[in-house]
Amino acid sequence: MSSTLTTLLDLLAIALFILGLHFLNAPSTSRFGNRLAMVGMLIALVVVLVGTLNVGWWVVVVGIVLGALIGIVAAVRVKMTAMPQMVALYNGAGGGAAALVSTVELAVSHTHHGELDPLVAVSLVLSATIGAISFAGSIIAFLKLQEVMSGRPMTYAGQQVVNAIVALAIVGLVVVFIWHLGVVPAWAYPGLVVGALLFGVLFVLPIGGADMPVVISLLNSATGVAVAITGFELSNELLITGGALVGASGTILTVAMSKAMNRPLTNVLFGAFGAHAGQEVAAAGGPQNVRSVSVDDVAAMLAYASKVMVVPGYGMAVAQAQHSVKALADQLEKRGVKVLYAIHPVAGRMPGHMNVLLAEANVPYEALLDLDAANAEFPTTDVALVIGANDVTNPAARNVKSSPIYGMPILDVDKATNVVVLKRSMRSGFAGIENPLYELPNCSMLFGDAKASVDALVAAVKEL
Amino acid sequence: MILHLLTVFVLAIFVGFEVISKVPTTLHTPLMSATNAIHGVVLVGAIVAVAALFGAHAHAPVVTVLALVAVTFGAINVFGGFAVTERMLQMFRRRESPNK
Numbered sequence: 001m002s003s004t005l006t007t008l009l010d011l012l013a014i015a016l017f018i019l020g021l022h023f024l025n026a027p028s029t030s031r032f033g034n035r036l037a038m039v040g041m042l043i044a045l046v047v048v049l050v051g052t053l054n055v056g057w058w059v060v061v062v063g064i065v066l067g068a069l070i071g072i073v074a075a076v077r078v079k080m081t082a083m084p085q086m087v088a089l090y091n092g093a094g095g096g097a098a099a100l101v102s103t104v105e106l107a108v109s110h111t112h113h114g115e116l117d118p119l120v121a122v123s124l125v126l127s128a129t130i131g132a133i134s135f136a137g138s139i140i141a142f143l144k145l146q147e148v149m150s151g152r153p154m155t156y157a158g159q160q161v162v163n164a165i166v167a168l169a170i171v172g173l174v175v176v177f178i179w180h181l182g183v184v185p186a187w188a189y190p191g192l193v194v195g196a197l198l199f200g201v202l203f204v205l206p207i208g209g210a211d212m213p214v215v216i217s218l219l220n221s222a223t224g225v226a227v228a229i230t231g232f233e234l235s236n237e238l239l240i241t242g243g244a245l246v247g248a249s250g251t252i253l254t255v256a257m258s259k260a261m262n263r264p265l266t267n268v269l270f271g272a273f274g275a276h277a278g279q280e281v282a283a284a285g286g287p288q289n290v291r292s293v294s295v296d297d298v299a300a301m302l303a304y305a306s307k308v309m310v311v312p313g314y315g316m317a318v319a320q321a322q323h324s325v326k327a328l329a330d331q332l333e334k335r336g337v338k339v340l341y342a343i344h345p346v347a348g349r350m351p352g353h354m355n356v357l358l359a360e361a362n363v364p365y366e367a368l369l370d371l372d373a374a375n376a377e378f379p380t381t382d383v384a385l386v387i388g389a390n391d392v393t394n395p396a397a398r399n400v401k402s403s404p405i406y407g408m409p410i411l412d413v414d415k416a417t418n419v420v421v422l423k424r425s426m427r428s429g430f431a432g433i434e435n436p437l438y439e440l441p442n443c444s445m446l447f448g449d450a451k452a453s454v455d456a457l458v459a460a461v462k463e464l
Numbered sequence: 465m466i467l468h469l470l471t472v473f474v475l476a477i478f479v480g481f482e483v484i485s486k487v488p489t490t491l492h493t494p495l496m497s498a499t500n501a502i503h504g505v506v507l508v509g510a511i512v513a514v515a516a517l518f519g520a521h522a523h524a525p526v527v528t529v530l531a532l533v534a535v536t537f538g539a540i541n542v543f544g545g546f547a548v549t550e551r552m553l554q555m556f557r558r559r560e561s562p563n564k
Binding site (some may be wrong): 017021025028031035044051055056063065067070071072074076078083086087090096097098107119182186220223231234236243244245246247250252256288329349353355359360362365368378 | 481
């Protein structure tokens, strides 16, 4: 293939990536968008395969077949509730690949000549570092989300100091590597990669499960940047563009998630939010003064309402209750009740997590309201049905200045005529913050597993 | 060369911000997994690296293994990312006929 043709085809692939992302801006065109991006990727792969024909082909073939098999099987099998950890794994794979490409390139150039080209030296070492951090961070995020490791923030004395030392060591090695254009002692590069992997682990450890939407977005962005930098190393526009698009998208999501929690990014990353709050609540002591209701009471309340707003949270995902929720909505709609869903931006463990779960249960996306739209509806809502959401409904965020979540935009469920909270127990939410919502006169609690409770409600509404 | 590459990089970032800031929150998870698949383009880089490796006169077996892992990781990222996005987006279809 002539180099002009190669360049043009790469340009076509880039255009298809951008158009693909563009069509993701509406549910009705989103599948088309994803397919455009797929075609772009196919073109990019065919171009590079034709260009490198017969050179080390068995490595390429074995790698692609193996990777495609693993990737597709996992994609087909994964449960929708497990989507955040799946995305974390794919993300880690991308970051790992970027770091490995740089490592291979370094090995190749060392067999040829001594010093690296300055551009290559800079981009190689940065892509390896960021890629390795993203790889290790994603694996830890996966382990936390999969609950192989505790989702609680993990802290120890001097943690920030240790992190800072590791970070400084990494920066030092990067500078030395660039200064000597890659001609460094044999231990330096492996040492750098190990340091970066360690840093990836250390920086995700203290971050709690509720902050995962931010971390996943950030890691996504980091892998994008690593890939773009790999593009500089290989003088490949395709990698630069693809990586930059993802870097931008990840940044937008990271900022959106931080904003939705009204916390600066630095606080999410270094605050170990919720690590100590548990004890404070215990110290504040005493069970809250709450009203518990029966399934039949709630069923009647729902059945004779004219507008019900469902407020789902991570608890719905854990209990896999989305299909039951849809069944309940169907029963209510049959009786002429209008059912809407209020989705907080950080409900769940990744951006848009609740939307995907409800879409899986066939809830039409038109019924899903975002924060502002939902809050406009609450004053005219008869029943707000909170299913496994806690901190995003906490009115303390509006008016208690001392609350750790003060200032966070919340769903104003307390403005509905009645609030029913489905909860496993009175244990406080992830951030360990007491929720005064539960003591309000218009709020009642239905204790039990979310799925079991909703199933019982479906049966009770049917019998009315 | 570097100026040319930097231009591409900066323009791509602007395009990215422009295009992606219009994606509604409903689609944030598919957006994330689709962009995830797009950074799988690193697979192209991995294939280029393999070619460079085998074009070199001699190389240690351990580097070949690293290259193989790079290609595998890249492929997991691309194929898994697109497959999972496709699966999710199927659920966002408007239902033409009630399915019962």
